[in-house]
Amino acid sequence: MYIIIAGGGKVGRFLTENLVNRGHEVLLIEKEKYKVEQYTEQFGGIVVQGDACEAQVLSDAGVARADVLIAVTGDDEDNLVCCQVAKRKFKVGRVIARVNNPKNERIFRALGIDATVSHTRALLEIIEQELPLSSLRHLFYIRDSKLEIIEVIIGPDSPARDKTISNLDFPTDSSILLVVRNGKVLVPGGNLALKEQDEIVILTPQNSDNQVQEALIGE
């Protein structure tokens, strides 16, 4: 595949290295001259100096035959413009943008960017998983579906303790995927009674986990 990368910061550099090692044809576009010189020494002649938001620079880079363009500068507006010019003017099949402010993910999608990557959100998710502050933990967002997977540990005061799943007051738009007891996975059938310390993995609409909380954790 021919892949163009816009922005030679840390992300752009490692991405270039990685994709080259996987045998792809890669071109890295970077604004700063000293970085271009440094990377040319490392990667050879696959680095060009220029502003990847400029149609002329993209055109010179042969963007019209690129399979993918990935914009990974530190500025969201630059990444957006670069991807839009590539997609709308040069008809690049797939454009991927790094999003520094997670709020912009939705906006980028609405403005025609095929895929977004938010390192801020990814970091937050990892940190949230590592913080045992609440007995309800977020595990995974399912992109575009507005669903998420969460985990709840049944505590001593849980209203669900010693109840069977069919007797739970559980929201109809959510479903229990797994019950983990002492490290073993149990099939969440209606007759299974939940016990203290059980880990319950649940699929639920994003931002509507209040009802799940009421059913499994209590007030």
Added chain:
Amino acid sequence: MKFVILGCGRVGSRLATMLDMMGHEVAIIDKSQDSFKRLPPSYNGQAIIGVGIDEDVLRSAGIEKADVFAAVTNGDNTNIMASEIAKELFNVPRVLARIYDPLREETYHALGLETICPTTLISNVIVGRVLPGEVKPKVPTPAGTNPLGSGQGL
């Protein structure tokens, strides 16, 4: 009419002051409090500190009820992104973006954005005044010459 203006530089502050004096409802956004010093004490409109590509900042400026949005920061890409948010996400009826880079202006004009390029505008005015009646050629734009293209705006 209700106007939301992004960028309180020379152009933004003058525009806001003018519209305010004409009796229109004006909200101006800038990332720096200092920029609002350019507004006269008589200015009656809103002044909001914030990043113009942030939906919540735009909402607090009343973008949902705006008739016109004008993006006049010194960052081309900021102006483009903010204008697209105003147009596509908030359906503001009239959206104008200042874009310094002629090539980028051409691209986004072709893609349906109402754009103003001061670079071509002023060149044309000077040539028109000094050499009235002569046909102005279409100037090719060399790549990599636009220092204001990115990252410097709000």
